[in-house]
Amino acid sequence: MQHLYGRFRYSPTGAILNNPLTAAAGLPAFSAIRSEHVRPAVMQVLEQQRQRLKVLERQETPSFDWALQLERINDAVHRLWGPVAHLNAVLSSPEFRDAYNSCLSLITEFGIELGQNRTLHRRFSQLEKLVDHSDRTKVQLISHALRDFRLAGVALEDRARNRFAEIAQNLAQLQASFEQNLMDATDAFQHHETAEEIVAGLPEVVLERSRRAAESKDLPGWLLSLDPPTYVAVMTHAESETLRKRFYEAWVTRASDRGPQARRWDNGSLIEDILRLRHEAAELLGFENYAELSLVTKMASTPMEVFEFLAVLAAKIRPVAKKELRELTEFAGRSLNAWDVDFYAERLKQVRFQLADDELRPYFPLPRVLEGMFRVAETLFGIRISAREGVDSWHPDVRYFEIRSAQDELLGSFFVDLFARPNKRGGAWMDGCLVRARLTGLNQQPVAYLVCNFNPPGEGQPSLLTHNDVVTLFHEFGHTLHYVLTEVDFPSLAGINGVPWDAVELPSQFFENYAWLPEVLPWISSHYRTGETLPVDKLAALNASRTFHAGLSMVRQLELALFDFRLHVEYDPAAGARVAETLAQVRSEVAVIDTPAFNRFACTFSHVFSGGYAAGYYSYKWAEVLAADAFSAFEEHGTFDADTAEKFRRSILASGGSRDTMDAFIEFRGRAPSLAPLLRQAGIQSEGTDVA
Ligand SMILES: [Zn+2]
Structure with missing residues (x-):
């Protein structure tokens, strides 16, 4: 996609015209966003939203349409700040980070101002009595709004209310510093090694990457960093206990008062x-x-x-x-x-x-895994997923995919950014870029970010995943499906928004199950040189090893x-x-x-x-109970049973935060959740304990 913001112009007053962060519609023009855009955009957008809030406050008889204007305001702030926060996580240059940090307090301030707005709170309380109580989604939207006002301190007397706002500001800064310390401490560690016996056992893909890193600094041997794939490889494969201990110590003392960088970024x-x-x-x-x-x-x-x-x-x-x-x-x-x-x-x-973690890598080249994983979702939910080329993004490795219904109607899209690199937050996550909205003046399809930290492709070969990486990818894709297959029209309840946090990991952990199915493994595996799918003995071994440890x-x-x-x-x-x-x-x-x-x-x-x-x-474990129990319904009716999948999509994925999660689960499963399927899945005997 062509973007219009290759260069920016300055107005006589110094404001940046054509600021990509103030665009009212469409995907963010990521490649055009510069650190100097952040502050002017934040000032401009927040001022516009404050004006809109004033108009809302003046309307004395609230209607549900009136309430939806607040959804528009929140969406406008997300459209502005979402890309900034995202870039700060995946491309955290010093300049961009400064821009993020210097504006974080303005965004927090706006959120608190909104949450503590007594006039709006009063109107929502009025609206609660007026709304059509047979419309579950409307009732939910208003009750969530009232809850959020309360949790922002709207009902406190002035002094406490101000103190609450001050705390919210401090917390936002402290939490951002925590993450940045961790990122800096992780990026700063390097281990230069010239002795072959010390790196013995490390997978070739890691050795090659660290050899190139050493070369780029004119060093002999290997320059190992502490990015997640390297750390995991050292802990799993390095025959040298000295090297393992060094990496373990560096990893568990990051951003602390101990270890190789003691007190430099102490959290x-x-x-x-x-x-x-x-x-x-x-x-x-x-x-x-x-x-x-x-x-x-x-x-x-x-x-x-x-x-x-x-x-x-x-x-x-x-x-x-x-x-x-x-x-x-x-x-x-x-x-x-x-x-x-x-x-x-x-x-x-x-x-x-007879199964080595790394021995499977050649069978899981990333393009094949993606293709097979999409096939799973396509088969389950009757959707179509296809790459769209030429969409502007923040890094050349990023790709963009669209999800369409069987009738070829666009349901939503997602970016994938899958490789480890400096200045990128560790771990794997899904986040929302644009949330689904069907509001007067705003018709928006959901767009998600799916981010991982896998080994990048090597010389002449694709990125090769371990099966553990494959499971991670399925996990994040489960979140992505939840975000994109939503059918809720109101942003605060669409996708993962408004879903109780201890249920958010349900779709993700549910979808992990498919990375293990004997019928799915041939879809996601193909030797990157020979094209051979995972041999039967490896497949059996992989399945047998699922409950290992x-x-x-x-x-x-x-x-x-x-x-x-x-x-x-x-x-x-x-x-x-x-x-x-x-x-x-x-x-x-x-x-x-x-x-x-x-x-x-x-x-x-x-x-x-x-x-x-x-x-x-604890949410991970809580939701894992729900996920394992939900999957057991598929085990009973068939792992690709169309009716069960349709029910799962309707009750769990499509409804987002628009309804009570326990009700939704019971509707899908026909009963309250049971702990037994999780224990069974983990190979642990169960005595049929039920938990809510
Ligand atoms: Zn998750």
């Missing part, structure tokens, strides 16, 4: 401040602690319910994890340090299943979930954050692997300290 004090301010904000709103506040927008209703849920899982899983660790230690013939576990686990997997990986997830939740429930202003103590207690209760004293994991826990998972990391 320790940020954690203290973030927890203190969250607690204060929760207390201002009348909650006992931040966890209670966090649960207002989730399916779980009380902290006790979350603790009980985690305790039930831990009791079932911990014995399994202990047994797995015992077997692994016996296999290794030595006591295992934290940096040995993945290495020996990989060896054990090879012996037990399921206990160990689940206790790790439970440890993170409990740590996050307890930090937020137990916070006591007099005692401070007590991060190390809480983590030690949680570990003594659920973990089975000893952690070295220098481990500063909390300083890297961006899900909780800069993402949306505060007092909500």
Whole structure:
């Protein structure tokens, strides 16, 4: 697509004309967006929205159409700030980051101003009585709006209200700094190696990349960085314990007071401040602690319910994890340090299943995996997915795809940005670029971002994925389908918006199941040289290995979930954050692997300290129960059963936040969720425990 903003012009007053961030419609013109566009666009768009808010305030008899104008205002801010936040995550140059940081407070200020607007709040309260109560979606929209006003402190007396706004500002800055420290600390670490025996065991794709990195700096040997694919490769494959220990230490001390970059980007004090301010904000709103506040927008209703849920899982899983660790230690013939576990686990997997993680890479070239993954979605939901070339983006590696209905009607689109590179946030995620909207004056199809950090393509070969990468891709694509297949017309309830956070991981974890199906593996695998699909013995081995160390990986997830939740429930202003103590207690209760004293994991826990998972990391496990149970309906009726898929699409994917999630689940499954399918899937015996 041609964009019109190759150069920008200055008006006599200094404002940038043709600012790509102020375009009223269409996709963001990513390649034209410069750091100097950010501030003028933010000033201009926020001023326009403030004017619109004033008009709204003047209308004394609210109607539902009146309420929808607030959706327009929020969408306008998202259209402005969404691309800025996205670029800050995937192309975080120093200039762009400065522009982001310097405007974050303006965006936060606008959000708080809106959330604390008493006139609008009053009108919504009036509207609640007037709205047609048989229209579920309308009722939901108004009740969410009222809830959000309350959670922004609208009902507080002036002093508390101002303090709440101040806290929101501070939190936004602190959380952004947390993420940036982590990104900088990750990017700054490099290990230069010239001894062949030290890099022995590393996959060729990693060696080649680090050889090129060394060459580019006129160095001999290998220059290894700490990007996620390299880190995982070292931990899984490096035969040298010295190298594994060095990488482990660098990884778990990033942005902390320990390790190779001690105190340079220390997140320790940020954690203290973030927890203190969250607690204060929760207390201002009348909650006992931040966890209670966090649960207002989730399916779980009380902290006790979350603790009980985690305790039930831990009791079932911990014995399994202990047994797995015992077997692994016996296999290794030595006591295992934290940096040995993945290495020996990989060896054990090879012996037990004749299956090596990296041996499968040649069978999973990225183009084939994408094609096969799209075929799964096409078969399930009767949609068509095709690449569209020439769409403007932020990096040459980015691609763009469209999703169409069987009748060839465009439903939505998504960008994919899949390779690790400097100045890009680690991990994998889906985010919204444009949200679906059917409003007067705004007719918008959803567009999502799907971002991963895979090994980039090598010399003359495509990016080759491990099966674990494949599962990650399916996970994020599950989110993408949720975002794009929505049929809700109002942005605040469309896609993943308005969905309780502990249910957001349902479609993603549901879709992971398809990466394992024997009938799907031939679709997503094709040797990048020979074209051969995954051989039958490898396929069988891969399936047999699915539950390998399921206990160990689940206790790790439970440890993170409990740590996050307890930090937020137990916070006591007099005692401070007590991060190390809480983590030690949680570990003594659920973990089975000893952690070295220098481990500063909390300083890297961006899900909780800069993402949306505060007092909500348990959501992964909570939603995994729903996802496994939803998938079990497909196991009963056929994994590609059209009726079941149609029901799933209608009840879960299409309805977004427009209805109660538990109702939607029960409608789909015919009953409340059960824990049994998850335990069965993980190879753990179940006694049929039901949880809500
Ligand atoms: Zn997810």
